[in-house]
Amino acid sequence: xxMLGIDVGATTIKVSVCSAPDILLTDFSLPTRAHEGPDAVxxxxxxxxxxxxxxxxxxxxxxxxxxxxxxxxHAGTVSWPPNLPGWGVRPLLRLLEDRWKLPVRxxxxxxxxxxxxxRFGAGRGHPSFLGxxxxxxxxxxxxxxxxxxxxxLGFAGELGHLSIDGEGALCKCGGQGCVEAYLGIEPFLRHxxxxxxxxxxxxxxxxxxxxxxxxxxxxxxxxxxxxxxxxIGLFAWYARHLAMAxxxxxNLLDLPVIILGGGIAGAGAPLFAPLxxxxxxxxxxxxxxxxxxxxxxxxxxxxxxxxxxxFF
Amino acid sequence: xxMLGIDVGATTIKVSVCSAPDILLTDFSLPTRAHEGPDAVxxxxxxxxxxxxxxxxxxxxxxxxxxxxxxxxHAGTVSWPPNLPGWGVRPLLRLLEDRWKLPVRxxxxxxxxxxxxxRFGAGRGHPSFLGxxxxxxxxxxxxxxxxxxxxxLGFAGELGHLSIDGEGALCKCGGQGCVEAYLGIEPFLRHxxxxxxxxxxxxxxxxxxxxxxxxxxxxxxxxxxxxxxxxIGLFAWYARHLAMAxxxxxNLLDLPVIILGGGIAGAGAPLFAPLxxxxxxxxxxxxxxxxxxxxxxxxxxxxxxxxxxxFF
Numbered sequence: 281x282x283m284l285g286i287d288v289g290a291t292t293i294k295v296s297v298c299s300a301p302d303i304l305l306t307d308f309s310l311p312t313r314a315h316e317g318p319d320a321v322x323x324x325x326x327x328x329x330x331x332x333x334x335x336x337x338x339x340x341x342x343x344x345x346x347x348x349x350x351x352x353x354h355a356g357t358v359s360w361p362p363n364l365p366g367w368g369v370r371p372l373l374r375l376l377e378d379r380w381k382l383p384v385r386x387x388x389x390x391x392x393x394x395x396x397x398x399r400f401g402a403g404r405g406h407p408s409f410l411g412x413x414x415x416x417x418x419x420x421x422x423x424x425x426x427x428x429x430x431x432x433l434g435f436a437g438e439l440g441h442l443s444i445d446g447e448g449a450l451c452k453c454g455g456q457g458c459v460e461a462y463l464g465i466e467p468f469l470r471h472x473x474x475x476x477x478x479x480x481x482x483x484x485x486x487x488x489x490x491x492x493x494x495x496x497x498x499x500x501x502x503x504x505x506x507x508x509x510x511x512i513g514l515f516a517w518y519a520r521h522l523a524m525a526x527x528x529x530x531n532l533l534d535l536p537v538i539i540l541g542g543g544i545a546g547a548g549a550p551l552f553a554p555l556x557x558x559x560x561x562x563x564x565x566x567x568x569x570x571x572x573x574x575x576x577x578x579x580x581x582x583x584x585x586x587x588x589x590x591f592f
Numbered sequence: 593x594x595m596l597g598i599d600v601g602a603t604t605i606k607v608s609v610c611s612a613p614d615i616l617l618t619d620f621s622l623p624t625r626a627h628e629g630p631d632a633v634x635x636x637x638x639x640x641x642x643x644x645x646x647x648x649x650x651x652x653x654x655x656x657x658x659x660x661x662x663x664x665x666h667a668g669t670v671s672w673p674p675n676l677p678g679w680g681v682r683p684l685l686r687l688l689e690d691r692w693k694l695p696v697r698x699x700x701x702x703x704x705x706x707x708x709x710x711r712f713g714a715g716r717g718h719p720s721f722l723g724x725x726x727x728x729x730x731x732x733x734x735x736x737x738x739x740x741x742x743x744x745l746g747f748a749g750e751l752g753h754l755s756i757d758g759e760g761a762l763c764k765c766g767g768q769g770c771v772e773a774y775l776g777i778e779p780f781l782r783h784x785x786x787x788x789x790x791x792x793x794x795x796x797x798x799x800x801x802x803x804x805x806x807x808x809x810x811x812x813x814x815x816x817x818x819x820x821x822x823x824i825g826l827f828a829w830y831a832r833h834l835a836m837a838x839x840x841x842x843n844l845l846d847l848p849v850i851i852l853g854g855g856i857a858g859a860g861a862p863l864f865a866p867l868x869x870x871x872x873x874x875x876x877x878x879x880x881x882x883x884x885x886x887x888x889x890x891x892x893x894x895x896x897x898x899x900x901x902x903f904f
Contacts, residue, residue, distance in 0.1 A: 432720050438844060438876060439844060441876055443756065443840050445758060445759070446756040446757060446832075455839060455873075455874045456874065520758075524758030528754040532844065533844075534742070534745060534746070534747040534749075535743055536744065561767075564753055565765065570744075
């Protein structure tokens with residue numbers, strides 16, 4: 281039995297044709313055309329479904345969609361996706377079911393990425409874990425016994441808005457000291473530019489002095505892997521702050537397996553090594569020997585694979 | 593159909609005979625005799641069951657126990673309950689099933705208290721909530737769709753070890769800035785004595801100057817209700833720090849209903865009023881209008897009622 285899994289991102293729509301338990305039969309992508317407005321995006325979603333159905337080798341069980349924005353699981357609406365201008369509130373579930381006469385399931389994109397790792401990636405063998413995405417912001421999907429933990433309305437997993445300093449700086453969300461206000465790409469790069477500019481002498485000093493906007497997490501990670509102490513220190517700083525939030529989440533949820541994906545997780549050892557030494561020190565003794573911090577395995581395929589998994 | 597629900601505390605064993613959905617038929621208590629060692633405690637548990645079974649008006653469905661310590665749900669063991677000296681690790685499930693030839697379920701006492709509120713108290717009408725106990729320490733039971741959320745091994749709900757300052761003071765658990773290190777009874781009273789001693793002039797100043805060990809949360813709450821600005825300020829401080837931890841938990845779990853029990857929650861308005869104004873400011877906009885902070889309704893009956901509810 282086949283399932284379509286579709287990940288609607290700001291620039292591309294990724295489409296997968298899968299079958300259980302973890303077989304990706306084929307995949308392709310289309311441009312999202314977000315700048316042409318929501319009707320164009322909807323046309324592209326329909327086009328992706330049409331092409332995907334033509335590639336199924338059996339009658340498809342359903343269509344799973346990973347969407348940005350707020351999903352109302354009862355009403356079937358998707359509201360205000362931040363990267364799809366003009367979208368507003370749309371009854372996406374009904375629009376797709378009416379057109380394609382197939383079951384449709386819609387899920388938050390961070391949850392889909394975690395589910396994709398659960399069924400197709402680093403989560404195999406770990407029924408329950410926290411699937412964390414380190415990117416522009418910090419999000420997470422909570423996977424319990426192979427399924428997404430939703431909370432009351434489906435908003436669970438906002439790890440980025442777990443506070444690591446209740447007296448800390450105001451976050452855009454209104455809270456204080458949210459970990460995303462330290463470790464989102466923008467605040468992390470601001471901290472990195474300040475540190476490099478103030479200390480000088482490292483591999484990235486001249487870059488920061490001449491073209492500070494060219495500094496990226498990837499460049500810091502490369503320098504760290506080449507042994508630049510300043511860049512190693514920057515990822516140790518990142519890991520330390522991430523450990524503060526993860527320790528709280530592990531203590532509250534009793535989920536000691538963490539799977540890290542997203543652009544910043546691509547840094548590899550400079551991030552994982554300090555995190556693996558810092559995190560066990562901050563959790564309750566019951567968890568200390570059970571902590572596992574694993575890199576995500578499916579990269580930017582995880583979303584579309586998780587969307588297909590909504591029908592597994 | 594009847595169920596026995598038993599709450600094993602440090603000083604008393606509380607026994608209830610219940611029937612679904614929320615009927616307490618009768619209850620009584622026995623001394624725990626913890627100082628006489630674990631065999632005496634076990635005898636008292638058996639005695640409570642014997643007396644409870646004699647009070648059932650139908651054949652009992654099972655025996656539920658709320659226990660302190662670490663519960664291994666697979667092995668049926670209870671390990672190292674902090675207030676039952678010498679207990680070690682005991683196969684309590686098997687011991688009780690062998691003796692009484694009835695189904696037995698054992699659950700952490702904080703989880704039982706939350707479940708008792710869910711079925712018999714403030715949680716009725718709220719399928720999902722965080723049931724928080726503010727006492728010597730700070731614990732919580734996470735209730736989702738009427739059931740306890742366990743996490744991987746049953747340790748979920750350790751709200752007291754959610755950090756509100758990742759650079760803060762070392763907690764006994766090894767973490768830094770755990771909310772329990774601020775709001776457990778001992779650290780709260782230390783803060784209160786320091787503040788009153790330093791500022792002077794309030795209703796409790798002479799008490800603190802002469803017999804500082806006589807200061808209790810209850811006395812501070814009484815003074816606050818009588819309008820003492822210093823005592824009002826102390827509970828505002830408590831509420832502000834509690835809000836830091838609760839906001840993180842709400843953002844992560846999407847559970848905007850909080851039920852507060854335990855000794856310190858008995859303070860009432862001096863605690864609830866500042867908490868209800870502080871908490872909505874710290875959570876994501878999606879939760880702001882959905883926050884409910886409710887007092888627990890079943891007091892120290894909640895544990896035995898929740899234990900009986902393990903069979904509902």
